[in-house]
Amino acid sequence: MSTLKDVAERAGVTVTTVSRVINNRGYISEKTRQKVYDVMKEIGYQPNEVARSLSKQHTSTIGVIVPHIVHPYFAKLLSNIESAAAAENYKMIVCNSKEERSNERKYVEMFKSNQVAGIILCSGTVSANEFLNLNIPIVTIECDDALGDCNIQCDNYMGGVLATEHLAKCGCKEIVHFSGVERQVMPADRRCVGFREVCGKYGIRHHEIETSEASYSVMEYLENIKQTLQTYPEIDGIFASSDVIAAQSIQACSALGKRVPEDVQIVGFDDVNIATLVNPMLTTIRQPIKEMAQLAVDAILKKRGGGVMPAKVVLPVSLMKRGTTKEK
């Protein structure tokens, strides 16, 4: 079998250069890179990452568990995790838990036996004791604080405050908040705390409607929203805890003959692709998803490099004003 040294000699470069080409590190001219690839092909040299992983005791792979890849929030998160990982020559294994604990456990076991360098968990149902004695750094994003070595969250409370202050400024007199799944304790629950406080401060009538896990899985909230708007016909403001719910709030208003933003104003949460694909475009609370993904990858690499992971990081959110609200 041919070796790194054979490739270097034949290509007329140093072993370091060949190694850099293979690992995609440092500056290498396109010409040299091509020469190295050509020689590798010619003499049949194949770097064996699997054999290297065995001696390193871990692979350059990050395992990521999300509930649903198709949810625009998780699709955006995954895309950014992949970019951050790829920049460091790490790869990403993605698992769809569908919020099933048995799936999550199976995936965690799989990550263990595949010796991933770290796990990023964005799925809320797994219990903390699944992770005892795991010996793999675990970063959670928007999960229960009790899980993982490092928790990354956006400032959910401030998101609730910003959204509700904005609806107040837009003149809303009766606001409903469609919150996340009732069964789970999630950092997202704090959006509701901010909402409640601001409504109290201005004396705005308000309602809190929980959404079901079933709705979350299939992204169907339309009936729930319609019913709420029929039960409380004076509602003129909606604070939705996701852009998916906000998009369906536009549909519900339309079905009931209510104009957005003239009759009902809407603020979403997340600022993912659908926020700018619906009509009117959503006013929403932007989560810094790119930064959250980068922090998650950085934390794992830091731990692997012998450094210390932060136990908790809260990132700021911001209000994106678009077409579903109108300031007085």
Added chain:
Amino acid sequence: MSTLKDVAERAGVTVTTVSRVINNRGYISEKTRQKVYDVMKEIGYQPNEVARSLSKQHTSTIGVIVPHIVHPYFAKLLSNIESAAAAENYKMIVCNSKEERSNERKYVEMFKSNQVAGIILCSGTVSANEFLNLNIPIVTIECDDALGDCNIQCDNYMGGVLATEHLAKCGCKEIVHFSGVERQVMPADRRCVGFREVCGKYGIRHHEIETSEASYSVMEYLENIKQTLQTYPEIDGIFASSDVIAAQSIQACSALGKRVPEDVQIVGFDDVNIATLVNPMLTTIRQPIKEMAQLAVDAILKKRGGGVMPAKVVLPVSLMKRGTTKEK
């Protein structure tokens, strides 16, 4: 280091049972499963998938390259590939090529050195010769026919026919088709062939507008669509080659004071999540994404098992009638 046999003895089960628990195969009662897990934890047994891969010469990993994870089409495809792979205890490494050839090449090299069991390629810019002598089965989804060992496509031509026949039935007199990226040869180009034929058959005035790669990357088509509707003010039908373009066609019509479907009727393509999140919901051509993903995974496993992969599979599409069109 403890062995499989140690676990079996201590748990009072056979080695086969322990192996089944670890590989998640066959029926095992929850009680036995828990017992095996407990013993594994107790004696510190860790199945080493990395070592096993070394002897097998390939891993139970499928490498997937998509242009953009955040595009709803690819998010849905990835979700279904993951489910199909997980059902066979395969895992999925996801790479975002962002349509950059250098990224694609880097990812293919990475897949080689990580000895993936197969590659699913959904990204169009990589050239066929990158895959010479690769010795890894490659399945492409909606890519140029020249690439890969097995091509999976939907019936793009029939999609164009169904969409345009429907717009004709809805009474449209002048239809525009917003097609895919001009630079690349893609199976999706055949949607335009079907469109052209049906317009010709009924004598319907028609236009074909290509969209740019830049638009594709950031999913922004709004200005292009608005300009087209201003240049040809008589347009009363739009056949968009993606649901993302169709969603922005609704926005463009709204900005120009045109009602959907009263003044302009719209048919999208894909039937991904945004199709039912916009208002009105999109009439669209449904790609059988779940079946395409399952076929891709099956083809790789078949090849790995010594079987023969189909060289090309074309799956049927169907028309989903919703709110952006209205039959006369």
